[in-house]
Amino acid sequence: MKTYLISLFSPDGPPPEDLDLSRVMADLEVVNADIRAAGAWVFAGGLGDQASATTIRKPDAVADAVLTDGPFAEAKEHLGGFTIVRCDDYDAVLGWAERIAGATGLPVEVRPFVDHDDPGQQPTDR
Amino acid sequence: MVDDPAGAAGARSAVTGADIARVFRAEHGRAVSVLIRTLGDIDLAEDAVQDAFAVAVERWPREGMPPSPAGWIITTARRRAIDRLRRESTREARHEEALVVHAPPEPREEGPVKDERLRLVFTCCHPALSPEARVALTLRLLGGLTTPEIAHAFLVPEATMAQRIVRAKKKIRDNGIPYRVPRDADLPGRLAAVLAVIYLVFNEGHTASSGDELGRPDLALEAIRLGRVLVELMPDEPEAMGLLALMLLTEARRPARTDAAGELVLLPDQDRSRWDAAMVAEGHDLVRRCLRRGAPGPYQLQAAVNAVHTDATRAADTDWAQIVQLYDHLLRVAPTDVVRLNRVVAVAELDGPQAALSDLRRLGLEGYTPFHVVRAELLGRVGRWTDSSAEWSRAADLTGNAPEARHLRARAAHASERAAARQ
Numbered sequence: 001m002k003t004y005l006i007s008l009f010s011p012d013g014p015p016p017e018d019l020d021l022s023r024v025m026a027d028l029e030v031v032n033a034d035i036r037a038a039g040a041w042v043f044a045g046g047l048g049d050q051a052s053a054t055t056i057r058k059p060d061a062v063a064d065a066v067l068t069d070g071p072f073a074e075a076k077e078h079l080g081g082f083t084i085v086r087c088d089d090y091d092a093v094l095g096w097a098e099r100i101a102g103a104t105g106l107p108v109e110v111r112p113f114v115d116h117d118d119p120g121q122q123p124t125d126r
Numbered sequence: 127m128v129d130d131p132a133g134a135a136g137a138r139s140a141v142t143g144a145d146i147a148r149v150f151r152a153e154h155g156r157a158v159s160v161l162i163r164t165l166g167d168i169d170l171a172e173d174a175v176q177d178a179f180a181v182a183v184e185r186w187p188r189e190g191m192p193p194s195p196a197g198w199i200i201t202t203a204r205r206r207a208i209d210r211l212r213r214e215s216t217r218e219a220r221h222e223e224a225l226v227v228h229a230p231p232e233p234r235e236e237g238p239v240k241d242e243r244l245r246l247v248f249t250c251c252h253p254a255l256s257p258e259a260r261v262a263l264t265l266r267l268l269g270g271l272t273t274p275e276i277a278h279a280f281l282v283p284e285a286t287m288a289q290r291i292v293r294a295k296k297k298i299r300d301n302g303i304p305y306r307v308p309r310d311a312d313l314p315g316r317l318a319a320v321l322a323v324i325y326l327v328f329n330e331g332h333t334a335s336s337g338d339e340l341g342r343p344d345l346a347l348e349a350i351r352l353g354r355v356l357v358e359l360m361p362d363e364p365e366a367m368g369l370l371a372l373m374l375l376t377e378a379r380r381p382a383r384t385d386a387a388g389e390l391v392l393l394p395d396q397d398r399s400r401w402d403a404a405m406v407a408e409g410h411d412l413v414r415r416c417l418r419r420g421a422p423g424p425y426q427l428q429a430a431v432n433a434v435h436t437d438a439t440r441a442a443d444t445d446w447a448q449i450v451q452l453y454d455h456l457l458r459v460a461p462t463d464v465v466r467l468n469r470v471v472a473v474a475e476l477d478g479p480q481a482a483l484s485d486l487r488r489l490g491l492e493g494y495t496p497f498h499v500v501r502a503e504l505l506g507r508v509g510r511w512t513d514s515s516a517e518w519s520r521a522a523d524l525t526g527n528a529p530e531a532r533h534l535r536a537r538a539a540h541a542s543e544r545a546a547a548r549q
Contacts, residue, residue, distance in 0.1 A: 002302050004301075088302070089304065090254075090302045090303055090304055091304055091308070094254065110254075110301075112300050
């Protein structure tokens with residue numbers, strides 16, 4: 001079983017006015033429901049915008065940490081949200097990613113986590 | 127080489143390095159695909175097949191070629207792989223790596239898979255891989271070409287091509303790109319990607335994007351060989367048949383495409399008696415067979431256009447009306463400006479250059495060599511020689527293919543002379 005990160009890239013600034021956000025969320029929930037039904041669901045969430053980010057640098061254990069207000073890298077598009085799935089079918093993962101892209105109109109990236117049997121990647125049941 | 131196929135002793139001594147190289151190329155795809163299935167790892171499978179051929183090089187010249195070379199290679203490779211895995215079984219990581227390619231333990235219900243090579247094709251041409259990587263992997267794993275051969279064919283340094291292949295395999299492994307034939311629902315899209323890879327190989331062989339040779343016949347023939355494999359593997363896919371027909375009907379004209387000096391000869395000026403009659407006949411037969419299925423796609427329609435061209439014994443006999451019709455049909459399934467450009471060429475023959483020039487204005491193909499070639503030709507036909515010459519030069523500047531550039535410069539010079547003569 002492999003774990004994949006499906007990342008969603010959002011443009012900076014407020015969402016366009018003609019965007020029907022409730023519609024987007026409803027469409028996403030349909031995809032989420034299918035991911036759950038396939039037993040692949042781990043976690044998903046949306047992130048605060050770039051302005052909410054704090055970057056921390058601490059070159060070694062003893063140096064003082066330097067906190068900077070803002071994201072690590074300024075860009076026109078930033079990581080806006082992500083979905084983590086565990087699944088043994090890469091094509092199915094790509095299919096969900098396509099549907100997430102279609103529902104949001106945003107570019108989506110799929111990446112595998114390294115070392116598929118890392119116990120640290122086992123989802124925690126609560 | 128002793129040419130004595132009848133005697134066993136003769137057959138024995140007749141096994142040369144070239145024979146083994148031929149078997150390698152012909153059977154590599156089959157052997158690797160079976161081994162990937164067994165071992166679950168592309169690199170292990172390739173290594174095992176390499177090992178088996180190394181044994182063959184040593185033994186076949188001495189013992190003669192086995193009755194089923196492919197079977198012998200697969201059996202030997204499997205044994206070698208098991209030995210290798212045993213030797214390395216203490217290395218846990220390696221063992222795990224071997225399980226990463228997601229090969230289902232038994233054939234799934236994805237339709238009858240007669241041949242493991244079909245899975246291999248779809249893995250090599252997976253849309254998550256870059257087009258360059260798809261081409262390289264297909265030629266290497268299915269086609270049995272070596273990395274230096276592929277690098278040479280595409281005029282890139284060997285190190286670059288080796289890195290491309292390593293990266294592609296790593297992406298397959300890291301992501302678990304599946305080793306299987308896609309589900310029916312995904313098949314049309316995925317098959318299109320496979321056909322595109324083969325056609326890309328063919329086109330590079332037909333007119334090289336750069337270099338001193340007009341084309342690379344070996345690459346075009348390799349694409350035709352892969353096209354045959356695909357038709358064999360997917361006999362019910364008319365587009366696979368259409369692609370093979372298109373390649374054959376295009377390749378058939380190669381002998382007439384260059385003159386004795388190696389210069390380009392365009393279709394209307396070609397000596398049609400030099401076309402490869404066997405390829406033309408096979409292409410026509412394929413076109414008839416696939417169109418009978420009643421599901422004409424882009425490759426079948428392009429093949430049909432080429433069938434009309436190759437039907438004409440003289441350029442003047444070409445049935446341009448039928449060609450325009452076929453392009454209209456093609457535009458419905460593939461509405462691209464490149465198809466519109468091809469239609470313009472046919473319209474020029476049917477309705478004259480003026481009508482074609484006005485069609486040309488609607489196309490956004492600035493910077494695409496064939497667009498400038500067509501414009502240059504049409505401008506010449508309406509007597510606008512100065513403009514025509516400029517277009518020929520533009521086209522010559524755009525192509526990286528030396529014989530094509532020479533031809534286009536000669537046309538530019540000719541058009542300039544005509545312009546000067548009129549003043």
